[in-house]
Amino acid sequence: MTTFDTHAIHAARRRMTPNDARLRTIRVKTTRLVFLGGAALSTLLLVGSVIVRGVQGAAIDTSKLVQGDQFVMDAPEFVGNTREGKRLKVTGLxxxxxxxxxxGAVRLEKPKLETADGSVATADEGIWSQDVQTLSLKGNVVFSRKTGERATGVSAMWTSDPSVLTLEGGTQIVLPSGEAATAQSLQWDEAKGAVALLGNARVTFNNGEATSERAYFDKETRTLTGMGAIRIRSELGTGAADRYEYNTESRRLRLTGNVTAQLN
Incomplete structure (x- = not known):
């Protein structure tokens, strides 16, 4: 049987100075922290291994992410913001x-732009620049609004500051009220909800057509305004002026500035 010298133990305790007690407390706390730290590290390693296994279990073929000198991604999605603080989304095949x-810039197959105000633009291919928030579109560009406007063109450029989509090449637009227009280029101002037809603007309305150097459509007043080299043809006759205004709701046409007319 092992015996203990209790008197020696008590004597040792009595000989412990305040400094000895302080050092003993530090050693205990240090040991406790070491054990707690080891436990935390073990937990992190376990969680990390679970996450890694989960990602690996998703069967991601990383060999397809890099092809030659290119990163490749299927079904990408990019989120941007306009100058007005509204979000926009760019996706692709x-x-x-x-x-x-x-x-750098991202090349997209079958890109699609969606704005917070309900504008949608699609094309065969595009280039998205994340740093400047621009999207260039090429091939069978279609632009539409939830309010009914629909425009087409060969190419287009979207900028976020200002929020404008510019269509080029064989541009055509159909308004909700049925009027159709063509021009060399078209600009849609997302913030103002205004359309600008630039270069040989031709607008076909209910019973005639108007040609001008440029024309503008305001969605608030529902008015088409043409400027420069105005030529009007309708069932009543032909005319010319410096400016015309056509209200798509009332169907009324107003000519101003050097007006000439020839009635049928």
């Missing part, structure tokens, strides 16, 4: 970006 320029 596939996206590619140069490995040597990780922050």
């Amino acid at each position: 596939k996206a590619t970006r140069s490995i040597s320029d990780p922050a």
Whole structure:
């Protein structure tokens, strides 16, 4: 049987100075922190291994993410913001970006732009620049609004500051009230809800048509305004003026400035 010298133990305790007690407390706290830290590290390693296994379990084929000198992504989605603080979304069938320029422009197949105000633009291909929030579109560009406007063109450029979509090449637009227009280019101002037809603007309305150098449509007043080299043809006759205003609701046409007319 082992015996203990209790007198020696009590004597040792009596000989412990305040400094000895302080050092003993530090050693206990240090040991406790070491054990707690080890436990926390073990937990993190366990969670990390679970996350890694989860990602690996998703069967992501990383070999397809890099093809040649390009990063490749299927069904990409990018989120941007307009100058007015509204969000926009850019998606596509596939996206590619140069490995040597990780922050560079992204090439998109079948891109689609969606704005917070209900504008949608699609095309065969596009280039999204995240840093300047611009999207260039090419091939069978279609632009539509939830309020009914629909425009087409060969190419287009969207800018977020200001929030404007510019369509180029064989541009056509159909307004909700049925009027159709063509021009060399078209600009849609997202913030103002206004359309600008630039270059050989031709507007077909209920019973005639108007041609001008440029024309503008205001969605608030529902008015088409044409300026420069105005030519009017209708069932009543032909005319010319410096400016015309056509209200798409009342169907009334007003000519101003050097007006000439020839009635049938």
